[in-house]
Amino acid sequence: xxxxxxxxxxxxxxxxxxxxxxxxxxxxxxxxxxxxxxxxxxxxxxxxxxxxxxxxxxxxxxxxxxxxxxxxxxxxxxxxxxxxxxxxxxxxxxxxxxxxxxxxxxxxxxxxxxxxxxxxxxxxxxxxxxxxxxxxxxxxxxxxxxxxxxxxxxxxxxxxxxxxxxxxxxxxxxxxxxxxxxxxxxxxxxxxxxxxxxxxxxxxxxxxxxxxxxxxxxxxxxxxxxxxxxxxxxxxxxxxxxxxxxxxxxxxxxxxxxxxx
Ligand SMILES: Nc1nc2c(c(=O)[nH]1)N[C@H]1C(S)=C(S)[C@@H](COP(=O)(O)O)O[C@H]1N2
Ligand SMILES: [Mo]
Numbered sequence: 001x002x003x004x005x006x007x008x009x010x011x012x013x014x015x016x017x018x019x020x021x022x023x024x025x026x027x028x029x030x031x032x033x034x035x036x037x038x039x040x041x042x043x044x045x046x047x048x049x050x051x052x053x054x055x056x057x058x059x060x061x062x063x064x065x066x067x068x069x070x071x072x073x074x075x076x077x078x079x080x081x082x083x084x085x086x087x088x089x090x091x092x093x094x095x096x097x098x099x100x101x102x103x104x105x106x107x108x109x110x111x112x113x114x115x116x117x118x119x120x121x122x123x124x125x126x127x128x129x130x131x132x133x134x135x136x137x138x139x140x141x142x143x144x145x146x147x148x149x150x151x152x153x154x155x156x157x158x159x160x161x162x163x164x165x166x167x168x169x170x171x172x173x174x175x176x177x178x179x180x181x182x183x184x185x186x187x188x189x190x191x192x193x194x195x196x197x198x199x200x201x202x203x204x205x206x207x208x209x210x211x212x213x214x215x216x217x218x219x220x221x222x223x224x225x226x227x228x229x230x231x232x233x234x235x236x237x238x239x240x241x242x243x244x245x246x247x248x249x250x251x252x253x254x255x256x257x258x259x260x261x
Pocket of ligand 1 (some may be wrong): 004086095096097099100144145146147181182183187215216217229230231232233234235
């Protein structure tokens with residue numbers, strides 16, 4: 001009781017909120033939530049509530065206590081679609097996030113940049129940006145959710161990753177697609193193959209109809225709307241199809257690699 005009272009005052013204690021959410025969750029969901037990381041971001045993903053203020057924290061707890069089979073289906077079904085939104089709901093300005101300030105973000109020359117494709121693929125070629133821009137693209141307005149508990153709606157345009165994997169002859173029975181990025185101290189992230197083949201997972205080249213700005217990952221990011229933000233690598237320089245779990249920047253610091261639907 002003391003804990004709950006502590007939560008309901010303004011200024012939400014995020015750690016306590018996750019603990020309380022776990023407590024009020026119906027049982028099968030609770031076990032699965034715990035095995036997939038039990039993060040504030042996952043709660044945001046599942047309830048649609050941002051919890052940076054106390055009224056939405058209360059709202060979140062209410063929703064969590066009513067979790068049912070539908071929520072579970074969304075959380076554990078690799079084919080479930082992430083919600084899409086009208087363009088009028090796009091968050092402006094869209095936040096930048098990285099483990100450094102925006103001034104230290106990679107400053108990539110698009111003429112020099114190449115995407116290296118390696119591992120279990122028939123065609124181990126490096127792709128120039130011009131070549132990638134020739135591929136068919138689609139636009140999606142989806143919600144980006146950071147593990148820290150904030151979220152924002154944005155519009156990303158690019159090529160479905162599954163189309164690209166098909167084009168390069170990837171062995172889609174492999175376990176992962178592993179991405180490496182250009183950040184100065186490195187950034188990488190493994191994506192499980194079902195999520196890589198998810199129809200909404202995208203190699204994004206544009207944000208809000210403009211060439212992807214430097215802040216958001218120029219020249220290419222991998223947009224995975226069914227996963228938390230840290231599973232959406234920006235400034236990607238290589239992708240490797242592999243059966244080996246190679247770890248990732250945040251995954252190695254204890255964040256659950258599944259982190260999403
Ligand atoms: N290369 C790279 N990708 C990254 C990160 C990063 O630091 N470096 N941060 C991740 C995290 S935690 C988030 S929330 C999103 C932020 O994306 P945005 O700047 O487009 O909002 O990028 C993800 N991808
Ligand atoms: Mo994040």
